Amino acid sequence: MQIETPPTDKPYDKPEGERRGLVIVNTGDGKGKSTAAFGLALRAHGRGKAVKIFQFMKVPSARFGEHRMFEQLGIPIEGLGDGFSWKSQDLEHSAQLAREGWQKAKAAILGGDHFMVTLDEITYPLIYGWMPLDDVLETLKGRPSHVHVVLTGRRCPSEIIELADTVTEMTLIKHAFKAGIPAQRGIED
Numbered sequence: 001m002q003i004e005t006p007p008t009d010k011p012y013d014k015p016e017g018e019r020r021g022l023v024i025v026n027t028g029d030g031k032g033k034s035t036a037a038f039g040l041a042l043r044a045h046g047r048g049k050a051v052k053i054f055q056f057m058k059v060p061s062a063r064f065g066e067h068r069m070f071e072q073l074g075i076p077i078e079g080l081g082d083g084f085s086w087k088s089q090d091l092e093h094s095a096q097l098a099r100e101g102w103q104k105a106k107a108a109i110l111g112g113d114h115f116m117v118t119l120d121e122i123t124y125p126l127i128y129g130w131m132p133l134d135d136v137l138e139t140l141k142g143r144p145s146h147v148h149v150v151l152t153g154r155r156c157p158s159e160i161i162e163l164a165d166t167v168t169e170m171t172l173i174k175h176a177f178k179a180g181i182p183a184q185r186g187i188e189d
Contacts, residue, residue, distance in 0.1 A: 027156035030170030049115035098125035123153025
């Protein structure tokens, strides 16, 4: 490790632009995409802002740690899917659920009642061809100017990355699962 001298000068000038809703993307093969999105939701909720989270791959009855906590805090979180494709019994049904879920998410985005709408794991139904990318792009472009939209998932389509204001790629360096260690409740659920 190299020791650094802490900066003493401010590393940036305050932007002069307008405050407006952002499109934020967390993508890549590394862990933390959803966790980062949930952190933003908590931050906004802590400021009294209305937040809605849609999870495109989780079932509506999911009871993962984030569901339990968000329910306690009064943050609405909704599972729209039937699990990841390898768990699905009927991929056409999975595709239909994604399309129906998108209509709910689209209405929440365009309705303007939420400061932030999180579209967790939306990239999967997009890259599987289950949902129309053009409709997602038009919705992001046409949303009310104050609405922030956070999208997560691997292999985010380049068209969304181009449109987004902030894109973070999580890079996999090392993962316990690859070393034979199973998922840990409270860490990966």
